[in-house]
Amino acid sequence: MPTMQVSVLRGIGQVDIEERPTPEPAADEVLVEVGSVGVCGSDVHYYEHGRIGPYVVDTPLVLGHEAGGVVTSVGAAVTHLQVGQRVSIEPGVPCRHCPQCLTGRYNLCPDVRFFATPPYDGAFSQFVAMPASFVFPVPDSMSDDAAGLIEPLSVGVWACQRGGVSPGTSVLVTGAGPVGLIAAQTARAYGADTVTVTDVNKHRLHLAERLGLATFDVAQTSLVDAGIEADVLLECSGNARATWDAVSTMARAGRVVLVGMGGDTVQLPLSYVQDRELTITGAFRYANTWPTAIRLAASGRVDLDAMVTGHYGLHNVEAALTASRDDPQSMKAIVRPGE
Ligand SMILES: [Zn+2]
């Protein structure tokens, strides 16, 4: 039986290489040789804490859910993908039967099997088998890294849709990490008139400037004094203070989308929310975003490769997971399981 190498998280701060049988794709699945996997904040959180809320790593878990690669084998019932096709993987497979799935909000399916969320393994692995409906062709002009980063781009697309970003709107993005900078570029592509990104990290703000985005350094001046009145807030920092300040500056009838994961509770300036009739919503993953996200990246309207600050082989997953903690210039670490 052919085998492959995977990187497993055994417990807090402990990753190892394991040899496992290479999966056989079922009739409706394809086997993908994984080229690039982006490291996400959730992977780092599992590595550092062994859990995210109710999801506890109690058996070895393969991390990684932002994956691109190439199809190497195709199940008998698959007609739209061929061996050799380069692809991006949508990493959650919903049940496809519950009321949420049937209305198209499959991101809210209670029975979704999502990569790198216990007990389901992710993509820090040489191969993954995946239902073909969740595997999307990408053009050859797109890098493997960008094919993987279609996942966080999908988060940005979903956030813009939740917030009703449309031509002429002004958008404030709090937090210039990978999701914030991708969401900001997406908002611009959706026709936003002005997009301003805030952070306290000057490296991240410089990258935002290089991407042509307006920036505001909240380490220097309080956002409350910036004179920004946004129609839409894409909150990507997960920071309580940033959230409070940003909500306090919203325009009337503004829309707040909470994307970042911060503490369990956050305080909100209720008088503003009431007086200005702000709408506040969460954004959980995404639904039906891959085709849009692939087009946004392929056309160059969203630059995903600019996010990448380091590549790591499967034997260096630990360094990939600690890169953002150890280096303030690190944005997006990429694991390349074939190296
Ligand atoms: Zn992610």
Ligand SMILES: [Zn+2]
């Ligand atoms: Zn469902």
